[in-house]
Amino acid sequence: MSGRPEILFPLFGKLTALDGVGPKIAALMEHLDIEKPRDVLFTLPHSGVDRRPIASVREALLPATVTVEITVQSHHKPANKSRPYRITASDAGGTLQLVFFHARGDYLEKQLPVGARRVVSGKVELFDGVAQMVHPDFILKPDEALDIPAYEPVYPLTAGVTQKVMYRASRSALALAPELDEWADPALIASEGWPTWSEAMTAAHAPQSGADLSGQSKARQRLAYDEFFAHQVTLALARQSVRRAKGIENRGDGRLRAKVLASLPYAPTDAQSRSIDEIAADMALPQRMNRLLQGDVGSGKTLVALMALLVAVEAGGQGVMMAPTEILARQHLDGLQPLAEAAGVVLEILTGRDKGKEREAKLKALREGNIHILVGTHAVFQKDVEFHDLRLAVIDEQHRFGVAQRMELGSKGHAVDVLVMTATPIPRSLALAQYGDMDVSVLDQKPPGRTPVQTALVSTGRLDEVVAKLRSAMASGRQAYWVCPLVEESEVSDLVSAEQRFALLRAALGEGNVGLVHGQMPPADKDAAMARFVAGETKVLVATTVIEVGVNVPNASIMVIERAEHFGLAQLHQLRGRVGRGSAASTCLLMYQPPLTQSGQRRLEILRETEDGFRISEEDLAMRGAGDVIGTAQSGVPRFRIADLESQVRLMQVAQSDARKLLLDDPSLRSKRGEAVRVLLWLMEQDKAIRLISVG
Structure with a gap:
């Protein structure tokens, strides 16, 4: 996996290799996130204009875009420069005025001589009962009229980049797109009736009707799947490399957990018991745990987290619980303290506020293993914080910690197990996109004693x-x-x-x-x-x-x-x-x-x-869209150029199970399909995945 496969070189070359794109236009296209031919391919039209010819403007429901053959009747030159130049023409059923602002009369007389037949296409509106076409998009001789697309794709634009430029550039990029080996599961392609990648690209850039522009069209589904699949392969590779990293088998004997349960005035909910069991089973495995604990407000995540921390202590190690703010860290401390006391476990807090002798004493106790569970803010990341034997890190409110910080925390102990808690119920599609590398436990019941x-x-x-x-x-x-x-x-x-x-x-x-x-x-x-x-x-x-x-x-x-x-x-x-x-x-x-x-x-x-947070989160996603629900771009949710997280959840689920199965059968992507997937990862710029394969 030394470098980008040669077959993709043309797509990753200079934009100026495309028809009609000079250095100036290439610079403007950067505003559309287009830096190379590949990006033009992945910028699909968002709507289309029907330019099928009609006999007369009278047949159209105005205002509308109309393509019609006309005969030029007369030119009306304006008396002064600020007035428009008008040309009267007739079609099979009536008259039409062509209107030009700041026009050069000699140019128009050459383009549209009186008596000539032309095909014009553009937007027609009625003004005082007269049909007018202002600045036609196309003016062609009848024998050239086939150059007008029957259904013209409309691309996203930015200042200085016109539809014509985007249309030419996309045709030119399509010509560079190579035939690639199939990376999707053949059974899936057959059951969905999908085209190949290059057929799908060609079709998506040449829609024949509005239906071809929807996410439901076969071509767009196929391309959306490819994006999801590349992303899920990346997450699955990350998951595989975490699992491959030797973990420690943390098996507790249950004595501390039993003391805590005995001290509770109520029994845990089924969801809590199930999650506690899933986590303990994961911790006992020789691979590193990488699990997400997702629970609605008040579903009792704290108890589940403490039980996980106690497994680490029972197994002879230490645990750490990280919160994004000092207020929350102190609150975890207040919530956990009485339970830790019931178990006879030493619990301490470390925040940026600890200074001098007091901080020194805590650090010493931590190094010597006299503190079993540490609660803290990101102050725990500081260099001088050393554990005697850290086995488990519990991270509260994941979206405040990046993946890099998760890794850094992992380096504090040898292959520590990681449990991430979030109180934000996340819709299924976003959970897959953001946490697809993790295994998930869900708390979907409320403990007794909470009032509606x-x-x-x-x-x-x-x-x-x-x-x-x-x-x-x-x-x-x-x-x-x-x-x-x-x-x-x-x-x-x-x-x-x-x-x-x-x-x-x-x-x-x-x-x-x-x-x-x-x-x-x-x-x-x-x-x-x-x-x-x-x-x-x-x-x-x-x-x-x-x-x-x-x-x-x-x-x-x-x-x-x-x-x-x-x-x-x-x-x-x-x-x-x-x-x-x-x-x-x-x-x-x-x-x-x-x-x-x-x-x-x-x-x-x-x-x-x-009051069901999961239902609320689904509604929120439907109303606002993925980017807003999670907040900023740094949230770890990828930006897809074609795929749409809200409406294509099913595709994302299929992509995840495909990716996990592929890596189970072919962990180093060496099979014929594996090689095709490598090309896909380069095509989709999944650099992280590429690094993981080359290391693996």
């Missing part, structure tokens, strides 16, 4: 009623969150700021009763405000979305989200999950500013209908 949350929609006009409701809830000893979208009032935005709401609520509910946290506060102030709320000193906490992930205050039973229509579905679901953690009946009030947009209303209604 009543969700209601309230317009901002009823603010006073909401404040009155808070006052009576406070009187009966309850606590509430009040979430605002922005931190401070700005001229540009009428979104209510946390600062302003804090002032209003303090005036209404009493100075000492209301606290404030937002992202721009110094961390120490933020922690202090949270601590006062957790201790019950303040009754209402005004906050921006910093409280979204993981904060646990069982006594808080009211969540007010202001301007809820500005939040994403998943985010609203996470925020609502902060209440309903105790035994009191809980309420979530979604305050919105009327009038709501259709999608704003749909989002709020879905929340009112269901």
Whole structure:
């Protein structure tokens, strides 16, 4: 696998090798993410224009794109330069005006002499009852009219790059596309009735109708599958190399876990027990574990994670649990401490706040193995942090840690097992795209004792009623969150700021009763405000979305989200999950500013209908698209040029099982099909995979 296969050289050459693409246009095409002929191939038309000829403009439902044969009747030169140049022509059924701005009369007289027959194609509109075609796209002699495509593909454009340029470049790129050996499973090709890769490319660039442009067309399905498959082979290779890396067989004898279970006031849910068993079985294998624990808000991930950490301790090693923020790390500590005590296990925390002698003492205890389980933030990554015998790393909220950091953590111990926890239910297709290299355990039940949350929609006009409701809830000893979208009032935005709401609520509910946290506060102030709320000193906490992930205050039973229509579905679901953690009946009030947009209303209604995070995440994906649901491009979800994660989930699932089966049969991709897959990986620029094969 030394370098790119020769058969692909033309596709990875210079853009200027394509017809009609000079250095200037090549530079402009970079705005479309097009840097080489291959990228032109993977930039498919998004719509099409029907240019089949008709006898007369009268047959068309205007405005429309029309292709028609005309006879030129007369030229009307404008009196001055700012007026348009008009040419009157007739077709088989009536008259048509051709209109040109800033035109050169001598050029038009040569192109369209009076009495000549021409075929013109372009957009026709009615002005004062006269059919007009402004600047025809095509003006050809009747014997050249076959050059006009019957159905013309329409490509994405950028300033300075026209449809004609894209059309020519794509034809030229297709001519460079080689015939490649088949990398897909022949049985799949047969059952789906798919064309070969190069046939699919040719067909996708030459649609004959609107149906050919949809993701359901055979050609586009085939090309989408190829993208998914290359991506899943890459993930499967990564998974294989993790598994090949010798792990440690971590077998616990169950004594510590039994003590914890005995101390719990309730039995774990079936989903918790199943996940605990899956993880323990993985840890006992000689390969490294790489597992994702996916659970909705309040499904009891912490208990499952602790059980996994206890397996590592029972086996004679140490475990680490990483959280993205100090608040969350401390909360894990609070949640785990009583359970660890029940098991007689030493649990410590390490954050950026540990300094001097205290930090030294912790590091020494860790090196000597006197701390069994460490909870921390990314401070755990620092060079001087050494473990005596690290066996398991549990990472909370995966999307805050990159794959590189997962690897770095792995290097702290020898082949440590990795368990990633996420509280964001992820739709199946995204889980496959983002975590396809991992095995997944899902917590889809809630532990007993959690009360359902009543969700209601309230317009901002009823603010006073909401404040009155808070006052009576406070009187009966309850606590509430009040979430605002922005931190401070700005001229540009009428979104209510946390600062302003804090002032209003303090005036209404009493100075000492209301606290404030937002992202721009110094961390120490933020922690202090949270601590006062957790201790019950303040009754209402005004906050921006910093409280979204993981904060646990069982006594808080009211969540007010202001301007809820500005939040994403998943985010609203996470925020609502902060209440309903105790035994009191809980309420979530979604305050919105009327009038709501259709999608704003749909989002709020879905929340009112269901508390099932997985259903909510599927709806969110359908409404917003993959990029937005996960946030930024760095989230680890690949950008597909042709495939669409929302509508082609089934293809992604097929691609994953194909990729895993292929590597089971042919781990080093040496068979004939394996060699074809290598070419696919180069074609799809899966450099990571290529490195894994060359190392493997």
